[in-house]
Amino acid sequence: MGVIMLLLLASISVAGSFLAAFIWSVKSGQYDDEQSPPIRILFDDSVTDKD
Numbered sequence: 001m002g003v004i005m006l007l008l009l010a011s012i013s014v015a016g017s018f019l020a021a022f023i024w025s026v027k028s029g030q031y032d033d034e035q036s037p038p039i040r041i042l043f044d045d046s047v048t049d050k051d
Contacts, residue, residue, distance in 0.1 A: 025031070
């Protein structure tokens, strides 16, 4: 029974840390740019040589 409680506590703490990281990334503006990702694929600058 003690192992189950330990695993439950560990999984809740890992889930909480991922939730905190997601909230931090949203507040810091990681998902603010909605225009350039769809347009960026249209202007691919890479040059590939296929012989």
